[in-house]
Amino acid sequence: MAETLKSAVPVGGTNGSGCWSCGDMRAAHFCSACGKVQPPRPVDYFTFFGLPRKLNLDVAQLEAEFYELSRRLHPDLAARADRHEQEWSLEQSSRLNNAYRMLKDPIQRTEYLLKLEGVHLEEQSKTATEKARAAGEVKKQVVPAGLLEEVFELNMQLEELRMQKKLGEDDRALVEEVAQAKTALEKKHEALLEELKGDWNQWDNLVDSGSEEDRRKVLDKMVDVLNRRNYIRNLVRDVGEVLEN
């Protein structure tokens, strides 16, 4: 009888770790009756906060929950507890901090989701590098389509600026031009975040009901946006260095 009951209980939706009834994850972290910290369970960061694997997220609410959980899980509160409790508290609190850090930032959150869904950004760029190498174009960075012309122009200007700096010359007009290009790139960088947010909406709609194929498509789109964004970020950094030196 007991066996049947057990299997009949819906185990906290998809996460399988929270309260058996409401799925509340707080119950998995500390006892609601005595407040004691519970041994940590291996769950992903969304689940840790009792959140669905969606990308639109109320950061203010996340912060409030982070503070609330910190008040329960922080090692300061277990300073005089026994060794096991201290260890659990340390472990739980480090997971809480890691989870909050990862989820509060829109880019890190997206990258984390991609990783959870089995897409590895690093490996992607590795494959790209290997492909380039195989084609004889050693370590050439893949310029995202649509930026080719602009980047080519900018690289020429940067090269010239570097040369001038070496010679101690100061071409104000060129500096101004490069600075403008930098501002334009920064704007593009920001616009890509907006583009990414559009993909988030698609993803969130597909999480529960979408087909595997549709979801894969959105994930690929997000990878593409992140790659372009990374490329531009590196470029902005390079331009910044040349301008500052």
Added chain:
Amino acid sequence: MSSDRVVGIDLGTTNSLVAFMHEESPVVIPGEDGSNLVPSVVALDGRDQIIVGNAARKYLIETPERSVYSIKRLMGRGMEDIRDELKLFPFRLADDMQAGEVLRIQLGHKAFTPPEISAFILRQLKRNAERFFNAPVSQAVITVPAYFNDAQRQATKDAGRIAGLEVLRLVNEPTAASLAYGLDKKQNGIAAVYDLGGGTFDISILKLHDGIFEVIATNGDTHLGGDDIDNLLIQIAIDDIRGDIGLDLTRNGEAVATIRKAVIEAKIALSSQPSVKLDIELPRGERYQREITREQFEALIQPVIERTVGPCKQALKDARLKPEQIDEVVLVGGSTRIPKVRALVESLFQRKPHTDLNPDEVVALGAAVQAKILAGGSQATENMLLLDVTPLSLGIEVAGGVTDKIILRNSTIPASATQYYTTQVDGQANVAIHVLQGERELAKDCRSLARFDLKGVPPMPAGMPRIEVKFLIDANGILHVSAREQRSGKEAEIEVQPSYGLTDEQVENMILDSFDFAEEDIRRRQVIEARNEVETILAALEKGKKSPAWGQLTSDEKKQIAKLEQGLIQVKGEDDYAAIRGAIDALNQGTMRLAELMMDSAVTTALKGKNMDEADTGEAPAAGHPVAKADFK
């Protein structure tokens, strides 16, 4: 009761303090000399006894080779990174120091590591607290500069252990200061804490939210402070003296110590007056005289205080904040008394900084608040929680000598990261891991924390093992590492070789060694015990005076007792065990007849049909002869 008492300690470069929560507010515990500050000076006197604090200061001038100051600068550091320090500070390394060994400083014919020297200071603070409470103190919160790295933190923790203190938490100094400020302000917003002390500089930016003190970013320089200003002034004086009088004092420790004392006084005076006259007596009887105006002083120190600007800007950038988004600025550390420093902070943050709390004491007060939180809290600390960050990124050396960062700076602690390793050769049993701390790209430019050897990897073809290594930075900012081979489930053994610092075994040995210096502690304990006894016997005497037996004494006997009582009251505050013991015994002897009479009257009363409880015998007979020894654990 006494075990609940956790003290807060500010182990400073120049001064150290101990504080505790008295009811709902933190207070500093003064030393025997009544001073709240214990100078962080340690000396060996003529009888090879360790002297700490104000009493040790005269030895800096009299026997500089037997004394040391600013030892905090050497905590957790290796021989190769103190070259600059050795040029500016009179640290004498032990003659038999080997490269790669933990530093040892020569004091007379003895040598001590920096944690041991810091432990002497901590022991003094512990004694001050025990004297104050009249009870033992064994647990403490100790503050460290926020920008201290793992080795410097570990060294501080070791010092606590050597001093016989369980260090419940290392708290970052600026964060501690914010706790002291936040206690009565209880408001929400963004605060910046600018902490320029004797030897270290920290900047921390915090978000305050309903009692949560969340550090968002921190930065600093663990070798920047008032010491550097002193050294500039000393250098000027030495150059002047060489030029004007033709005397080279560079190697004359005594003379340099005299100059140092004079320039520090001048520096302090310049914070409140427009100019100051230096007048120093030199070894040959000549005098060095010079006037320094505040203008000259400010021009001189500009490069030093300018070095705080970079860290402040970086912290703001890391926090993604603009100066105008900072609601409050708090000043901490003695060097923030310098008007030029205040002006710099004001212009950096475009806001007048808070100076309501004594900048020398605020860190210790905050440590006391944190101590209370850890001890279970009180009404005043209710809802208060500190969320601090790690000041430096943690990395692993990967192929090509590059640092692979696994926990970024300004991550809230505790923080953890998991890395997976495998083998490169069939049957390989060991995997070496080099852990680094710092922001630079190349491993050689980062601080080496430790080298780990994962041992006992089960024999498998190359690339097959999957070794999970977990790095965890605890709430003290100290790293812990554990490893497991996942395919076999076997815990891999980790052999830790801290790059700088003491092994556990060394610390244990030092704890044992410290017992050689513990005579002082035994004496201390005797005094505390004797004082407890004094309280008991005086209370018993008060009761005796109210008993009918008192009336049966002759006036001479009463006078004699009053005299002995006065004598005891006079010595009980002193630190002289023999004197207190003697006075107790004398009073015991002198009240012998009183006790007998009280006993008699108690018996008589009982015979008259009253029971003992009703008879006003007090506890004198039982407690007075002999006074029960106070239970002291």
